[in-house]
Amino acid sequence: MNEAIRFIVDVASLGSLYALMALGLVLVYGILRLVNFAYGELIMIAGYTLYLLSGSPLPWLVMAACAVVAALAASVLTERVAFRPVREKSLTAMLITSFAVSTLFQNAALLFISPRARLVPLPDLFSESIVIGGMLFFVRELLAIVVSISMLVLFTALLNRTVLGIALRAAADNFRMTRMLGVPANLVIGVAFAISGFLAGIVALFWLGRTASVMPGIGLEPLIVAFVATVLGGMQSLVGAVVGGYVLALMTVGINTFLPQALVDYRQAFTFSLVILILLFRPEGLVRGK
Amino acid sequence: MLELKDVHAQYGAIVALRGVSIHVAEGDLVGLLGANGAGKTTTLLTIAGVIKPSRGEITFRGVSLAGLPPEMIVRKGIAMVPEGREIFPTLTVQQNLRLGAFIRRNRVEYRHDLEEMGELFPILGERMHQSAGTLSGGEQQQLAIARALMSRPRLLILDEPSLGLAPRLVDQVFRLIARLRREGMTILLVEQNVIQTLRIVDRAYLISMGQVEMSGTPEELKRHVDMESVYLGATVAARGGGQGRGAP
Amino acid sequence: MSMSLRLLRDRIPGASTVLMLVVMLLLIAAVTEALGSTVLSRFAIRMFIDMTLVLGLQMFMGNSNILWFPHVGFMGIGAYASVIFSMSPLQKILSLPELYPFLADVNLPFLPALLAGALVAAAVAAVIGLPLMRLSDFPAVIAGFAMLIVIHAVLTHWEALTNGPQTLFGVERRTYVMNSAIWACVFVAVAYWFKESKSGLQLRASRDDLVSTSSIGVNIVAVRWFALVLSAFAAGIAGGLFAHFITSFSPKAFFLRETFIILAMLVIGGPATVTGAVLGTVIVTIVYQTLRWVENTLNIEQVFAQPIAGLTDITLAVMLIGMLILRPAGIFERREIGWQALRALWPWTGADAAPEPAADPQVVRKAAETKQRR
Numbered sequence: 001m002n003e004a005i006r007f008i009v010d011v012a013s014l015g016s017l018y019a020l021m022a023l024g025l026v027l028v029y030g031i032l033r034l035v036n037f038a039y040g041e042l043i044m045i046a047g048y049t050l051y052l053l054s055g056s057p058l059p060w061l062v063m064a065a066c067a068v069v070a071a072l073a074a075s076v077l078t079e080r081v082a083f084r085p086v087r088e089k090s091l092t093a094m095l096i097t098s099f100a101v102s103t104l105f106q107n108a109a110l111l112f113i114s115p116r117a118r119l120v121p122l123p124d125l126f127s128e129s130i131v132i133g134g135m136l137f138f139v140r141e142l143l144a145i146v147v148s149i150s151m152l153v154l155f156t157a158l159l160n161r162t163v164l165g166i167a168l169r170a171a172a173d174n175f176r177m178t179r180m181l182g183v184p185a186n187l188v189i190g191v192a193f194a195i196s197g198f199l200a201g202i203v204a205l206f207w208l209g210r211t212a213s214v215m216p217g218i219g220l221e222p223l224i225v226a227f228v229a230t231v232l233g234g235m236q237s238l239v240g241a242v243v244g245g246y247v248l249a250l251m252t253v254g255i256n257t258f259l260p261q262a263l264v265d266y267r268q269a270f271t272f273s274l275v276i277l278i279l280l281f282r283p284e285g286l287v288r289g290k
Numbered sequence: 291m292l293e294l295k296d297v298h299a300q301y302g303a304i305v306a307l308r309g310v311s312i313h314v315a316e317g318d319l320v321g322l323l324g325a326n327g328a329g330k331t332t333t334l335l336t337i338a339g340v341i342k343p344s345r346g347e348i349t350f351r352g353v354s355l356a357g358l359p360p361e362m363i364v365r366k367g368i369a370m371v372p373e374g375r376e377i378f379p380t381l382t383v384q385q386n387l388r389l390g391a392f393i394r395r396n397r398v399e400y401r402h403d404l405e406e407m408g409e410l411f412p413i414l415g416e417r418m419h420q421s422a423g424t425l426s427g428g429e430q431q432q433l434a435i436a437r438a439l440m441s442r443p444r445l446l447i448l449d450e451p452s453l454g455l456a457p458r459l460v461d462q463v464f465r466l467i468a469r470l471r472r473e474g475m476t477i478l479l480v481e482q483n484v485i486q487t488l489r490i491v492d493r494a495y496l497i498s499m500g501q502v503e504m505s506g507t508p509e510e511l512k513r514h515v516d517m518e519s520v521y522l523g524a525t526v527a528a529r530g531g532g533q534g535r536g537a538p
Numbered sequence: 539m540s541m542s543l544r545l546l547r548d549r550i551p552g553a554s555t556v557l558m559l560v561v562m563l564l565l566i567a568a569v570t571e572a573l574g575s576t577v578l579s580r581f582a583i584r585m586f587i588d589m590t591l592v593l594g595l596q597m598f599m600g601n602s603n604i605l606w607f608p609h610v611g612f613m614g615i616g617a618y619a620s621v622i623f624s625m626s627p628l629q630k631i632l633s634l635p636e637l638y639p640f641l642a643d644v645n646l647p648f649l650p651a652l653l654a655g656a657l658v659a660a661a662v663a664a665v666i667g668l669p670l671m672r673l674s675d676f677p678a679v680i681a682g683f684a685m686l687i688v689i690h691a692v693l694t695h696w697e698a699l700t701n702g703p704q705t706l707f708g709v710e711r712r713t714y715v716m717n718s719a720i721w722a723c724v725f726v727a728v729a730y731w732f733k734e735s736k737s738g739l740q741l742r743a744s745r746d747d748l749v750s751t752s753s754i755g756v757n758i759v760a761v762r763w764f765a766l767v768l769s770a771f772a773a774g775i776a777g778g779l780f781a782h783f784i785t786s787f788s789p790k791a792f793f794l795r796e797t798f799i800i801l802a803m804l805v806i807g808g809p810a811t812v813t814g815a816v817l818g819t820v821i822v823t824i825v826y827q828t829l830r831w832v833e834n835t836l837n838i839e840q841v842f843a844q845p846i847a848g849l850t851d852i853t854l855a856v857m858l859i860g861m862l863i864l865r866p867a868g869i870f871e872r873r874e875i876g877w878q879a880l881r882a883l884w885p886w887t888g889a890d891a892a893p894e895p896a897a898d899p900q901v902v903r904k905a906a907e908t909k910q911r912r
Contacts, residue, residue, distance in 0.1 A: 029676070033675070033676060035676060035679065035680060082859050082863075085863040086862050086863055086866065089862070089866045090603075090866065091675060091676075092603055092604075092605050093862045093866045095605045095679055096605060096801060096805055096858065096862060097858075097859055097862050099798060099801065100798070100802075100855040100858040100859050100862075101855070101859065103795075103798050103851055103854075103855045104851075104852055104855035104856065104859070106848075106851075107847075107848030107849075107851040107852045107855070108848065108852060109848075110847050110848030110851075111846055111847060111848035111849055111852060114844070115847055163388060163389075163392065166381060166385045166388060166389060167389060167392065169378070169380065169381060170378045170381060170385075170389055173378050173379070173380060173381075174376055174378065176340060176360070177372065177376040177378075178389070179359065179360040179361045180338055180340070180360045180361075180363075180364060180370050180372070181364060181389050181390055181392050181393075181437070181441070182361050182364040182365055182392045182393035182441065183361060183389070183392050184359075184361045185359065185361065216848075220794075224687065227680060227683070227684075231680060235676065265695045266691060266692075266695055268687060268688075268691040269687075269688045269691035269692055269695070272684040272685070272687045272688045272691070273684075273688055275680070275681070275684040276669075276670070276681050276684050276685060276688070279673060279677045279680065279681045279684075280669050280670070280673070280681070283677055
């Protein structure tokens with residue numbers, strides 16, 4: 001019983017983060033058909049912002065807010081500087097641009113900070129644990145669940161209740177028609193990148209919280225996670241992305257818990273073979289419908 | 291009001307405009323007729339700013355529309371009901387209408403117009419909070435028109451509003467268009483349904499191979515062109531056959 | 539004009555492109571050999587290897603316009619396979635102690651080992667790539683990305699064949715300036731031949747307008763697949779040459795960084811042409827190696843308190859983004875060099891001798907892509 005609860009909490013905390021990551025990726029993809037390879041670097045940028053602020057007397061929450069804003073700003077800035085000029089040209093040009101932006105950010109961190117891992121400041125709360133019903137839980141894990149789910153609720157409200165949110169959903173469905181109704185393309189895309197960056201920033205706090213450090217290559221794993229979750233969810237649908245995030249977490253925790261170590265080594269190979277199979281046989285994702 | 295002068299444009303590798311000139315005067319209901327692939331939709335998309343003309347000039351109320359993106363065209367007062375309706379199926383009816391009014395800031399006016407649409411289209415009024423994808427074809431067409439009207443346009447452009455609808459609904463759509471025109475709306479109507487269209491328009495243009503072949507009042511057009519033989523597809527539509535959508 | 543005459547006319551400018559590029563490459567190789575500088579010849583070898591790789595990528599990606607990630611994965615397969623074929627049994631006991639017995643005694647000379655390694659890469663591509671060939675756009679890109687990660691994971695964990703994540707050492711040096719240059723020349727010819735062949739034309743037509751090509755009855759899956767196998771073979775050769783040049787390497791050499799570099803080479807030069815692939819490689823190599831040299835010099839002189847890294851890749855990324863914004867079809871866009879291009883530059887022939895490019899297919903492609911998107 002206890003093990004079952006532990007398993008569920010693990011899946012829920014990991015899955016919440018995965019869901020947010022997938023959401024940030026699919027939001028931009030839905031509108032632009034751009035897979036943003038630089039998405040993982042937003043997490044890296046949030047991490048380095050924390051690192052750079054670590055000597056300051058600011059309270060942690062302020063540092064965290066700065067980190068989230070930095071990720072958001074980087075996301076909006078890359079859209080403005082790199083993606084907007086190639087947007088009308090071709091899909092391939094846009095994809096290569098995002099790959100180049102990813103390389104650019106990584107190497108900037110390499111050049112201006114260090115190739116080695118740097119510690120990021122974390123609140124004490126993150127390393128504490130509490131006992132509920134005789135079971136030990138990490139506060140960080142529970143916090144990840146609470147924060148992620150509040151984000152999802154907030155995000156849903158935004159998409160359903162505000163004009164801008166409705167415009168975003170409409171643009172993801174039919175960009176051209178949305179523009180013909182007077183919704184400026186740059187506005188929708190800008191907002192999508194801003195939300196995407198914001199989500200990456202929030203994710204970063206918990207993602208980095210696991211190792212308490214940041215290094216130039218840290219963005220690859222979250223990027224890969226977001227890719228897989230997105231494909232599982234069908235790439236088009238925001239709900240699908242969230243479901244995909246939780247399904248992937250279930251698979252990951254399941255593999256780590258139940259498979260022998262020798263096979264865990266090949267986890268990535270298995271996961272990605274699955275991705276290819278899904279793309280081939282169920283391109284609309286494991287979960288049908290919007 | 292709307293003036294196209296010698297417009298050339300390319301859409302994909304297939305449909306091209308080779309010098310289209312069209313004039314729509316204030317308060318007019320003008321028809322744009324032609325077979326599949328003649329360039330009707332290309333003409334509309336060029337007006338809407340989706341396709342950039344390679345040559346020629348488009349002016350609306352004396353102002354050039356050259357180089358304006360789609361989101362600016364609607365701000366000039368041109369609203370579009372595209373072919374295939376293109377409503378947002380995952381949004382509710384009300385959300386669809388809200389986006390139709392995106393360019394307007396006044397909340398009170400919006401509320402008022404929303405109610406008015408509910409009266410003009412009672413079915414939509416009943417289903418405001420239902421997702422638009424659950425509506426029938428005819429209802430979706432009404433929604434697409436209502437959505438366009440929500441921007442309070444000076445010129446309404448309709449692309450094949452009768453396509454794929456049952457004959458009864460086709461009559462309904464044409465009655466609606468005639469009514470909007472009586473209420474003073476300027477309308478550019480693209481249709482394959484030649485017979486019904488010529489019954490309600492003031493003037494019409496006949497497009498073929500990306501050029502205007504002929505224009506004039508319905509009487510003039512009927513006198514000069516053997517409609518039945520030229521537009522076989524149109525006669526099928528008039529009988530209410532749901533033929534598939536062809537090339538744009 | 540009779541059929542054969544037209545063929546001749548069509549072939550001669552093509553032959554001139556291949557000839558010019560081959561002469562240029564051999565000239566570079568000869569000058570490098572004559573100078574006898576170790577540093578310079580290492581640059582040149584690396585450039586010829588990359589060129590082979592980029593030409594392979596051009597055959598698939600350049601003609602189909604699908605952003606293709608697994609290419610360096612096939613390079614990795616070619617590298618490990620060729621080493622398994624070429625390494626002496628004695629060395630294998632040291633370098634690959636867990637190697638399966640039936641492979642432990644294999645000991646081929648370099649050229650057959652290189653070819654066999656490339657065949658393995660091509661065979662793997664043929665099998666695992668086939669189902670992907672019907673995908674387009676985003677699914678194709680993401681499936682390709684997934685495939686690169688799968689290949690990388692397998693190379694990293696299949697210890698018996700690759701020594702796992704550790705460096706595989708003890709490979710004999712077999713790649714020199716001349717043989718790497720010759721391989722680059724071979725693939726210049728192959729890439730040009732493929733581009734102008736019936737399959738290549740069909741593939742390029744599919745790039746410009748997918749729908750209408752399949753509606754005229756071209757089996758696009760088969761054509762793409764053929765291009766993929768050719769391209770993976772080139773990647774395999776490049777991998778074998780790389781392994782026998784660098785002599786010790788790990789799976790990390792065949793991952794995203796190398797992918798980024800060869801993409802930059804192809805895109806900056808112009809993915810649609812063989813000339814673009816070749817000269818893109820030359821240009822990027824020069825920029826890259828110069829910056830590397832600057833970086834190393836700064837580090838050796840200890841200009842900064844800590845050794846710096848990343849300057850080269852930043853510059854390359856900026857170049858790549860700038861190119862995509864300003865000239866998205868690359869330096870050479872759609873024109874190959876050849877007699878005609880040279881004649882246009884020749885000051886005495888006058889403007890009227892300038893070649894008239896045929897109806898610009900790029901316009902059509904742009905239009906088709908715009909249509910798909912919005």
